[in-house]
Structure formats: C-alpha cells, structure tokens
Amino acid sequence: MSGLTKRYPRGVQALDGVSFSVRRGEIFGLLGPNGAGKSTTVRILATLTRADRGRALVAGGDVSADPATVRRRIGYVAQVSGVDKYGTARENLYLQTRMHRVPARAIRERVDRLLEWVGLTGAADRLVHTYSGGMKRRLDLAMGLVHEPEVLFLDEPTTGLDPETRTALWQDLLRLRSEQGLTVLLTTHYLEEADHLCDRLAIVDRGRVVVEGTPAALKAEIQGDTVTLDVEGPTDNAVEALRDVDGVLETLPNGTSVLARAAHGATAVPVLVTALERAGVAVKAVTVSRPSLDDVYLHHTGRRYSASGATPNGTGPGGAMADGAASGGDDRHAPARER
C-alpha cells in the first residue's frame, strides 16, 4: 500500500500518507498509541471504508477497484466482538460459514476443526456469554477463519486480556502462521506484543508510518544503552548536569527519572552518578537496559510512548502497557461496505 490518506468528517486527518508492505506468511504489526490511525488503515485494507487517496493491494486485489475479490480472500476480526452472546460457539460458527457460503458438505468438518484448533471443543455447546474473555477472543479468531482466508486482519486482538491469556493467544497466532502459512496483519498499542509476536512492524504516529522493520533491526539502530536514574526532586537540574558528560549521547526527563543514553551503560553509571551528586541531585536507583521499542518510538517521533497517546518528553509513563479503551470498533467479522 502506498500514500493512503483519509480525513473523517469534521476535519480529523486520520491518515496522512501511510505506506508499508507486508510479506506473504508473516505476522506484521501496526504499532501506535490510541488515535494514531491503525484501525482506519486496517478498515481501508479490509474494504470497510475508503481512502481519499493512495493505493492498496491485498492478496492480489485492489481494495478500491476490486473489493469483492479482496473480501473473499481476507478475514477481519474487529476490536469489538460481533458474536451472538446468546448463541453457542458452534451456532455462531455455523452461521458464519453460511454467510460466507462455505459449501454445505464442508461445514461440519470445518466448524469442528476450528473449534478444536482454538481449544473450544469442550465448550462448543455452551452459550458464549458464559465464556471468559480469552475464550471469546479465540472464538472471534475462529470466526475470522471460517472461509479459509489468505490474509487475516486483527484489530487489537489482545486488548483487555490478562497477561496469561494474551500470551496464550500469541501462541495461537504463531501456530497459525507456521502451520497454515497465513499472513496476519494486526494492530496493537502494546510494545511487548509488537516485540514478541511480530516478524516485522510499522510504527504509526499521527497518521503516518515513521519506521518499518523487524523488532530486532529497529532496536539495533538505536545506539548504546539506556541508563535510567531515579532522582529526588525535579529532574531539570539532573538533565542539565548530565548533558555534557563524556559518552552520553542523549538525556531526557521521564517522570521522576532521567534517561541517559550512553555508549556503554555499565561504564557510564559511576560517571553519571558522580555528575549528579556534584550538582546536588540525590540518586535513588539506577537501571541499565538495552534499547527497547519504546526507545525506537522516542527516536523516531521525539516523544516517549504511551499507549493512550504519545506524550511530550518526560511527562508520559514511558513504555506504558496500560489497556486502552476499545474505540472506533466495528462489530462484524465479515468485510462489508462502510455504513
């Protein structure tokens, strides 16, 4: 896809020239805070809404010129589940196969296989409203797969799930990729999810892709280690005191801490602590870490990452893993035209 732009009514410029490419058989992530434009991008690719400008090819079809072909070849799992809570998993899957015109002779076997695959065989005939959050999400995943798509779109698949359930869902997705060769494009605001799950990712910021690559390559581009110094009192003096220390590449305030990027973190620690003590700043704790996707985001946007919206330097929680509220969701699994 290249140069996608989209402005919503009342002037919101959701996309401002989004371009990236996804390879067959990979898990590709769109990472960004709430409102960055991830859902809008996926909805355009899933033919649920149209871009104002730009071009996108999905599974060999042009989303504008040939949306029907694209729809046949993709699955879409929205942020908000569209399953009937007062039906069973089996009933929901049967209905979904009928909507996708799966041949009658193939339905039973396919539903059974999907139930097995997502680990819901034992609960298949229970009403969905009795399911846990993780079971519901696994059913959503199965719903998106009934017509055996080539490409699966997942909009924030693990938002609201507890860490254990999230990790289990990652395993399911990795299995899908390796056993069935499915191409997966997912959106996430979890740095950890993007890092662990995605073969490649694009960081989306204010309607643009700021950088694209494998998590390892993106982190490797950031030089040095991050030394986090928790200090007593305001951080302004501390930032000032560290600015000119030899070997320090960058200093930033971050809440009650100061972050210093240094070529060799361990060697820099005593030098940094001494510089702060000389400036009369008391140091409470020090940690050294290798660059994270949080640092990648900071490097490319100039702001620290916060799941609920990037914040100016130093004022955000830095690498937050907080749940964002599901927003802008669509409750359908099957691609359809914009309402």
Ligand SMILES: Nc1ncnc2c1ncn2[C@@H]1O[C@H](COP(=O)(O)OP(=O)(O)OP(=O)(O)O)[C@@H](O)[C@H]1O
């Ligand atoms: N239907 C709509 N009408 C008007 N503005 C919209 C609509 N949908 C999204 N927006 C706005 O477009 C921008 C991008 O939203 P989008 O949902 O694509 O972001 P996102 O990165 O997916 O965030 P989230 O994780 O919160 O869904 C936001 O400013 C949002 O408020």
